[in-house]
Amino acid sequence: MGTTVEANNINIWYEEFGDKGNETILLIMGANANCMQWDQEFIDRLVANNFHVVRFDNRDVGKSTWFGKEPALNKFLKLLPNFLLKIIVNSIFGLAVDDKGRFKFNNPNPEYNLSDMAQDAVALLEVLNIKKAHIIGASMGGMITQILALDHPEKVLTITPIMTSPGVQNDSLSGPTEELLEAYKKSFVHNIRGRIEDGVVEIYRQLTGSRFPFNEQKFRDKIKPVISHGNNPYALHGEAVGASPDRTSRLQEIKVPALVIHGTEDAILPLDHGIAVADGIADSKRMIMEGVGHEIPEELLPEIVSEIVENIKRAS
Structure with missing residues (x-):
């Protein structure tokens, strides 16, 4: 059972697995997703390899402190018939997305950025009396993982950035697919109507690759x-990503062993994002998953965990 602690001046919910005497693996999930999205089989396999595993809810999701609130505009949008709501949603997305299909998250005064979220992770480790950990981060969690290795190297043993990017506003990297953007529009409408589960389904249908339909x-x-653990569709994670500088030129500063995992059919952060992360880190290995999207398929968990364990051994 998990519990909540105060760390970095917010409440952070976390859960531990395995023997606390073993080396720790800290799991950091992606944008608008709480830590329950880490597959239990994935955690169990890590524990079976003699690791102490900690997963936690990032700020703004799950049972940790929330910052993002439902916009006042939504009260008006809820009153609209579907045909008019869809027209307005199309207009909103037209203003919010650039010519590469990337969301414009340029808020000059964000509530927080990815460095703040990295500090949350550091503070949690300190509360738990964990001096160093192996960091595994998915999507936005992989971005936070990079920042931990760059700005808090004393806390990091190895890193495994999964389906992530050195910076989503990097003009040299590909943008999301048109199909995914359409799914986000449909998801937005579902959220307005209170159909949260349907909204999540719309997005993940497009994030799933062809290898495992x-x-x-x-x-x-x-x-x-x-x-049910705590879904906040209004989390400010997107603004946090947009408010954080591109890390490409700094990746060479990362000195710990890295395993970069990415799918060839990632619809939101295409493969070139993962390649850029791997190319930038001197001591990195890569695991390219053919036919896989923005996902961690349960069918590949044995192989993924094996690669993670091998990367961890490189730090010994």
């Missing part, structure tokens, strides 16, 4: 407990 009923069964 999307199984909607299986996904709904898995996502229900994630949503």
